[in-house]
Amino acid sequence: MSRASEDSGPVRNGGDLVVETLEALGASKVFGIPGQHALGLFDALSRSRLEFISSRVENNSAFAADGFSRATGQVGVLFLSTGPGALTSLAGLQEAYATGVPMIVVASQIPLDGLGARRRGMLHQLDDQKASAANVTKSQRLIQHASGIPSAIQDAWTEAISSPAGPVWIEVPQNVLLDPVMVPAVEDALAEPFDNPPRSELVKEAVRWLSDARRPAVIAGGGVRRSGAEAALLSLAEKLHAPVICTPGGNGAFPWNHPLSLQSWMEDRHMTEVLEDADVLVVIGSSLGEVTSNYFTMAPRGRIIQIDAEPRVLESNRPALGIRADARQALDAFNAALPAAEHLPDWHGQGTEDMVAGALARVQARLDTQGLERERRFMADIRAAVPDGMQTYWDMTISAYWAWSCWDAKSGQFHSAQGAGGLGYGYPGAIGGAVGLGERVLAVSGDGSAMYSIAELATARQHHLPVTWLIVDDGGYGILREYMEEAFGKATATELARPDFVLLAESFGVPARRCAPGDIRTALEESFAAEGPNVVVVEARIGLFAPTHLA
Known part of the structure; x- marks a missing residue:
């Protein structure tokens, strides 16, 4: 069909309505991979101002849209084909859903007359495609008429950015994307997040607890960062003279070297003991899940105030005064209602700052006994090389497990795949960050996780x-090797044949170098000063610290 005529100009279709609505809502970048049923969508891109970033695997497209959103605070947009393309994205969407990353996912679908009729045997056909996304997105919509596209996308955008934020799935059948439309061009669209304040009686009760507390403490989770509540958290902590520890997702929510900062040593028993000793423990934007509870070993003896925008999180692991609210709105309400402290905390004869300094010293002393000088130097050298404001993306690798505890994010942002824990996040996530920021970012992977996203070297190029x-190459799935050796005395199926990563990167046209662990700082600094993408490979077997004294 001709795209234009002398009388009417370009013929618009449902794909145009999709891209026009996204533009009106403020989208500027789109991630994804073209597909047969989505061709109308991609053709419409050619008539829009949206920039398309073409990945090589749909799962990595989802990670990239996630990384873009985390870096910029904007909504990530993902275009998917039908069937295999849509399904391949699901692991990436699980990470965005678990971590609360706002995304709009537009998946194509077979023509309307084929839906539910599997016997027709149409290419890519599923019995119910959107049902496959139900576990990894906030909601799923099927658009059956082009006139419904603008409102459906606007509603989805509103849902995606409302706390708890997350990805929202929209399906548009092939014929709806391709058929000409009478609907005029979208001129404006508005999506504002729903208000999510705390209930007043719960704020009053929490303030009463905190006013009487002698040893208050705070766990800051990813919800603090997602809601932009860092300043409110700092104000509350200083008003209460309460120590603050950040979860991996909350890393950066509280100043690392503040006198009240317990940093992020969530997996060390010394920190667990401090939190157990608190008479009121405020948990903000965290489920008190596996890592945050030091693998469910933490048993608080005091009362817990838990604040989270996701109601299913509240009291999911511990009884608490559960407050369903956006973290910033809740902390603002606490700060407004809390009177000036009438007494300073007393941690068994110590003030808070002395207690914090002592706890951090005990963590370092424990590390001193574990023969981890090489690992600690390695992480310190990476931190020294990375500029203060650079954003970093970490895959599920031993280096990331160290970073969860020891990485001072400074004025940059720390991003990792701790939400769902899947492999392959680091590099495509960093690609999305670089697209959004227009400046250099760092991705850190092991050799095992690197192979999940190696094709994205082509995207970066x-x-x-x-x-x-x-890429920290230790010849296998290093963290699984450690877990198995600790549990069974030996590791099985953790060793990997892998390529020469330097030669492989160079075959994509991406400059690469290999360095020794002791030279990592220089190698990174030189790579940061270069143009375009590059790769640094370090062959090193990195061990993980133990949370208690070694036997």
């Missing part, structure tokens, strides 16, 4: 993205 990829 094609779009000339300033991503430095650090």
Whole structure:
């Protein structure tokens, strides 16, 4: 069909309505991979101002849209094909859903007359495609008429950015994308997040607890960062003279070297003991889940105030005064209602700052006994090389497990795949960050996780993205090797044949270098100063610290 005529100009279709609505809502970038049933959507992109970033695997497209959103605070947009393409994205969407990353996912679908009729045997056909996304997105919509596209996307955008934020799935059948429309061009669209304040009686009760507390403490989770509540958290902590520890997702929510900062040593028993000793423990934007509770070993003896925008999180692991609210709105309400402290905390004869300093010293002393000088130097050298404001993306690798505890995010942002824990997040997430920021970012992967996203070297090269990829090559799935050796005395199926990562990167046209662990700082600094994408490979077997004294 001709796209234009002399009388009427370009023929608009449902795909145009999709991209026009996204533009009106403020989208500027789209991630994804074209597909047969989505061709109308991608053709419409050619008539829009949206920039398309073409990944090589749909799962990595989802990670990239996630990384873009985390870096910029904007909504990530993902275009998917039908069937295999849509399904391949699900692991990436699980991470976004678990971590609360706002995304709009537009998946194509077979023509309307084929839906539910599997016997027709149409290419890519599923019995119910959107049902496959139900576990990894906030909601799922099927659009059956082009006139419904603008409102459906606007509603989805509102839902995606409302706390708890997350990805929202929209399906548009092939014929709805392709058929000409009478609907005029979308001129404006508005999506504002729903208000999510705390209930007043719960704020009053929490303030009463905190006013009487002698040893208050705070756990800051990812919800603090997602809601932009860092300043409110700092104000509350200083008003209460309460120590604050950040979860991996909350890393950066509280100043690392503040006198009240317990940093992020969530997996050390010394920190667990401090939190257990609190008479009121405020948990903000965290489920008190596996890592935050030091693998469910933490048993608080005091009362717990738990604040989270996701009601299913509240009291999911511990009885608490559960407050369903956006973290910033709740902390603002606490700060407004809390009177000036009438007494300073007393941690068994110590003030809070002395207690914090002592706890951090005990953590370092424990590390001193574990023969981890190489690992600690390695992480310190990476931190020294990374500029203060650079954003970093960490895959599920031993280096990331160290970073969860020891990485001072400074004025940059720390991003990892701790929400769902899947492999392959680091590099495509960093690609999305570089697209959004227009500046260099760092990705850190192991050799096992690197192979999940190795094809995205082509994406980085094609779009000339300033991503430095650090691959720590230890010859296998290092963290699983450690877990199995500790549990069974030996590891099985953890060793991997892998490529020469330097030669492989160079075959994509991406500069790469290999360095020794002791030279990592220089190698990274030189790579950061270069243009476009590059790769640094370090062959090193990195051990993990033990949370208690070694036997």
